[in-house]
Amino acid sequence: MNDRSTEAAAFVAAALLATSVLAPFVGVAGAVPDARVAVTDATVTPATPTAGAPVTVEATIRLSGASASAADLDRVAVRDSNGTVLGAATGLGTLSPGETIAVPVTLVVDEPGGYDLSVVATVSDADDETATASRPLSLAVERGAPLVEATVADAVAGADSAVDVTVSNPTTAPLRDLTVSVVEPTDGERVRRTVATLAAGASQSLNLSVRPMEAGERSIRVRVDYTTAAGTRATVTHDRAVTVDPLTADVGVRVSTATGDAAGDAAAGGAGGIAGIIGGGGGALQPSTGGDGDDDADGDRLDVTVTNFGNAAIERVVLVPRGDNGTLVSAVGRVAVADALEPGAEATVTVDLSAVETAGDIDFVARYDLAGERREAAADYDFRPKRGAVELTGLNVSLDDDGRVTIGGNLGNVGGGEVSGVVVGVAESRSATPAYPQRSYFVGTVDASEFAPFSVTGRVDAANATSIPVRVAYTAGDDRVTEVIEVPLPASRSSTGAGSFGALGVSGPVGGLLLAVGFAIPLAIGLVVRRYV
Structure with missing residues (x-):
């Protein structure tokens, strides 16, 4: 190996040595930031969450004391098992190494049931390196909204129709300040009712009303506003389809x-006696007919x-x-x-x-x-108002030879009302005149179906008279009635002789004369009645 080859080999060895020495630092910078974060705890309020009502998850976040620098707590979120964020809090400030912070996150779960959630905290350091930490959270959500049932019977267009609403609390905590309203249609006499407190598991029945304006198939909506156990306001609605009938006014x-x-028990003026024969009609009491066709009634x-x-x-x-x-x-x-x-x-x-x-x-x-x-x-x-009607009954008539006449008997009230101010006396005529001691006799007041005795005296032309006029005056209602009756004289003429009459009567202002004779006289006697009102 020459010198050039020896130098190249030494350079490669030095490069490998440098790489192996720096390798741990590169890994920390790219994968593990200086900020070390952890979610140390998570609590749920209320302890028994209810569907549709707010739930608060309070997460405790801690920045490790081994962190090289402070970190910004960017976000704390609650996610479901699919990763969907149910609630989050952001812009939470800075955490120093070793510092702990409690972060509330509010969320709403619409359906009751069990949920596997996670609380995720995200921080970033001075170099904008991020780190996350998570903690599992199991949540059991109960049915929270009150149950609403509405019944509408016989709804009628344009009229108030009763709506029976039953509100039930299916939760384990009381609901407060419930307001139950019929919001569609809005018209009705009783469209709102309130319940101060509805205990856990309790039900309350309420009577409301609606006034649908048109007949046919209609929808009625009931709304319940209430305060949950957590103190928040919530609303639930219930729709009910009803058939509205056309209005019938009858x-x-x-x-x-x-x-x-x-x-009707009293006779109408004593019809059927001689008054009927001679043309007298009816009495003070007349049949009255109800407007709906009922039988006649007095x-x-x-x-x-x-x-x-x-x-x-x-x-x-x-x-x-x-x-x-x-x-x-x-x-x-x-x-x-x-x-x-x-x-x-x-x-x-x-x-x-x-x-x-x-x-x-x-x-x-x-x-x-x-x-x-x-x-x-x-x-x-x-x-036809009840009126009094009088009748003279049990008459005893005596005639002396000198023309002195004494008439005694009873005055009975055969009408339906009282008569008052009754006076009986002999009337003045060509052949008769009142005489002492009983020129007239004041009877006074006689109630219906009652009678009172009387006795009067007078004088007649004994040679020529066949009857003596008797005057009866009385008040019936607001009318003053005067009747003059020609009473037949007895055939005998003696100081003790007397003729006996069974009944001689006078009816009211629309009545006639009743006469039942107690001894035999011809009907052709020609009775004369004069009436003055």
């Missing part, structure tokens, strides 16, 4: 005699029934009686029937017409709210 009003009312107390035959609830039902001129019958006034009547329901109120003095038609109008409008339905009633 309200009926029925008028009938009040239960237990004695209307009476001052009526049952008025309002029935909802439609398919939506009616509200604020008020009965308004109106007279012939359409104005309110003030003697009765408005009568509250019901706050609300559901479909198929009815309500009955009793109306007292005893203070109504004028006969005629009364419209019983039921006014109510339906689908945002004030509506009404009515029934007509032909009202």
Whole structure:
């Protein structure tokens, strides 16, 4: 080997030696930066995460004390098993060698279940060399949002329809400040309800309402806003498809005699006696017919029934009686029937017409709210007020030879109402005149179906008179009625002789004369009745 070959071999050996000496330093610079980072711990808040609610992972990051220099903590992220970042925190400042920092990372997991996650921290040193460290994290997520069930029965267009909502808490912690709202459609009387606290595993039923404006297939959305156990606000919605029916407004009003009312028991002026024969008609009580075709009924107390035959609830039902001129019958006034009547329901109120003095038609109008409008339905009633009617019964008539006449008997009230201010006396005529001691007899007030005795005296032209006029005056309702009855004189003329009459009656202002004779006299006697009102 010559000198040139020896020098070349020495150069190669020196190069190899240099390479072997520098090799460890090159490896450290390219693969292991001076910053050595580690994720020493990771905690989860709340301890029982729930789906759809925020979860905070607090990661503890430490820069090794053996690091040559400080490092910037660029990012802390939480990733799922597929590497997808669920949450991250960035721009976290600088870590000195040996320093530890806690970094919160907030994330949301939408579905319940078990998850294998990892917490990854990334740092960079002064030479922009980066290093990462990770720590596995197992996360069990429970169902967090409240369960919502909604039931809508018989939804009707334009009317409030009930929505029954049940909210359940499936978690192991209470939910607070729940607000349950119907957000579609937005109209309704009760579109929002609140629940202060819903305990773990508990359920709460709430009554709401909606007012769909159109018939057909519609969707109703219920929203629940609530506060989780972690103190954050969250929202869950529930959609329900419903069939909305067209609105049917059908309200009926029925008028009938009040239960237990004695209307119709009293005779209508005692029809059927001689008054019928001579043309007297009826009495103070007349049949009245309900507007819905009920049987005829007399009476001052009526049952008025309002029935909802439609398919939506009616509200604020008020009965308004109106007279012939359409104005309110003030003697009765408005009568509250019901706050609300559901479909198929009815309500009955009793109306007292005893203070109504004028006969005629009364419209019983039921006014109510339906689908945002004030509506009404009515029934007509032909009202005939109860009136008193008097009848003279058990008459004893005696005639002296000198023409002195004594008439005694009972005055009975055969009408439906009381009579007052009753006065009986002999009337003045060509052949008769009142006489002492009983020119007239004040009977006073006689209630319905009651009677009172009386006795009057007078004088007649005994040679020519065949009857004596008896005057009966009384007040029935607001009317002063005067009746003059020609009472037949007995055939005998003696100081003790007397003729006995079974019944001689007077009916009310629209009635006639009743006469049942207690002894035999010809009907051709020609009774004369004069009436003054």
